Amino acid sequence: MSTYGTPGAGPAVFDPASLPPDDNVNPYTFCVELKGSQWFLQKGKMIAYYGSIDFNGVGHGRLDRLVRTSFHSPLHASDWVVAEGSGKMLLADRAFDVNSFDLEDGNLTIRSGNLLAFQPTLALKQSIVPGFLTLIGTGKFVAASNGPVVFMEPPIRVDPQALVGWADCPSPCHHYDHGYMTGVMGGLRALTGLGGVSGEEHQFEFVGAGTVLLQSSETLMAEQATGSVPHQAGVPGGGASGTPPGQSGAPRLPGQLGDLQRRFGL
Amino acid sequence: MAFREINAKMVEATVTPGQRLFSQRGAMLAYKGEVSFTPNTAGGQGGVMSMIGRRVADEDTPLMTVEGSGTVLFGHGGHHIQVIRLAGDTLYVEADRLLAFEGSLQQGTMFLGSQGGVMGMVRGQVSGQGLFTTTLKGHGAVAVMAHGGVIELPITPQRPVHVDPQAYVAHHGDVRNKLSTALGWRDMVGRGSGEAFQLELSGSGAVYVQASEEKL
Known part of the structure; x- marks a missing residue:
């Protein structure tokens, strides 16, 4: 997987044609090919792109329908952008290892900070476990670790x-x-x-x-806000029941x- | 073998009853089976005297004992891990680089001044080892952490190896090391090459070098 194939050959140089479509360029960079399609990505994870790609904030008027079908957590929609157009874009995150995963009519729950991008064929929902997000459906997503x-x-x-x-x-x-x-x-x-x-x-x-x-x-990895949950009794993290005041939030000393x-x- | 490398930053250890492991505290990532983790106040093997020895020598990294039966995954801080197998010889390594090691190994501390007197102490200061270093002796495997990837350089009597003291990780075998200085008038006027100090290792054995000059 090294970009330095043979010693002395120097780094591999990519152009729009040789960039691998929907695959890793190296362990730290992932290339997404867009052909009039859309991808959701977390803000600030795109490092470069070829072609004509528009980046729009989620919840942007005409993207409203998309939010309704594949983005069920409107509470943290502002952390995400939709990339659409045609071309190739590169995703990376602070030199962490990046990998793509395919879901086929499945479900996967992931720590919110680790998810970089996903196809709109997947539905993103907040997990019951605070700080985690669940992806449901069929499609590809990119995660960092x-x-x-x-x-x-x-x-x-x-x-x-x-x-x-x-x-x-x-x-x-x-x-x-x-x-x-x-x-x-x-x-x-x-x-x-x-x-x-x-x-x-x-x-x-x-x-x-x-x-x-x-x-x-x-x-x-830095925690990414997943948005607050409805303040209702019985909702984990909702805060309406269970925890007595003063118990939570106090920093725990080591050994305690x-x-x-x-x-x-x- | 007790350690299996899963990738560059994770090792899997197999624990069987009656065969224990020592590992750095908090370095367990996941485990299967019935495994218990007990903090080791003595910081390793030996009695109270060796514990005091380690305290004085500042080589008392918090360790825990891993016992039971199952498999344990170890990794820490995103550091690269090198598994070193010892067949009766002694490994010299800084205690905070130890991720995990088999209980069959004998742990000890060594005063660097005993190897080369005053120059040994200077060498310890330059390479960041301090005045003492940890030794592991016997038959077994050690998982050592490093910043960046690790390469193993063999040392043969005809071919001594020179190593940047900051990139030095560990060495084993019958090896003498000395600090060679290449201080010249350029260093005095601030135009040095930045490589004025080198660790020269000679004898027979191997030295491990990390691809970074950053300490852990």
Whole structure:
């Protein structure tokens, strides 16, 4: 995949004809071919283009219909633009690894900051899990990750920062290292912060059929706002019920497990 | 073998009962099976004395013990990972570059001054190693982190290797190293080449060099 094919040959030079259509140019750049078609992309991820391509903000009068059919989260529509026209455009994001994925009548949930672009044949919706977006339908999308994406089959437990997304609905839930946090030593650790934390007391657990996408680093990409959810009782992140005031929002000190202590009766 | 490279930035380790691993805290990405992670206050092997030794030497990277049965994926900070297999010889590496290593390896600290006296200490300062470095000895595999890709350069008695101290990652084998200086009047007037200090490694073994001059 190197752009430097043979040593000494120098970098490969691309022109509009030799740029690969809908494929990676190198691990960090993806080329999208537009033939009168449309693509959704996150603002600021286009680095160059050939041909005549228009970039319009979503929710722009005549694009209203598009928003209705394939963009179901009007609350964060301002983060996205629609590219239409004909030509080839290059997408990249801070030298992260970029890859395209095909969905065929499927569903995939992805961390909002990792999604770069998608075809309007896919419908983008907010996930129930805060900070994640779900793509439903058939089509292609482009995602960035720190290091190549690794696909794993459930059952698996994943570090929260290493999770990129999941496909075909394995049920995601929290897993806590119960044995480590309870007991005399666990209580002492939670109270004093002494004894250290392994940093691995909490994972996301996936079971069931499906695929889990991992990135090879714990460095997160900048979170992209997914928009607020309706303030209703029963909506996760809606804030209308459940969490008592003052519990959330306070920064958690290292070695302190916050409300977990309370939950395990410590 | 305990470590399998999945890509340049991720390794998969197989844990079986009775065979434990040490890894840097927080470096686990995902795991399958029943695996437990216990913080290691002693920062590695040995008793209290070796823990104090590491504290004094500033080589006490937070480690955790990984036990159980299953597979664990490790990666950290988007750094490139190099798996080094040791067959009885000693690996010299900075503790904060250690991502994970097998429990069969003997961990220790070494005073750089014991290898070349005052010049060894100067060398440690220049290469960012400080006055001490960590040693791992025995049979087993180590996953080492580096900024940018890593290349392995073999050292043979006839062919010593010169390395930029900032790009030095680790070395193993029967290797003597010394700092060679090429300081001249140009460096004094600020027109140096920027390569005034080099690490010269001679003997037989291998040195690992990263494609960057950035420290971890």
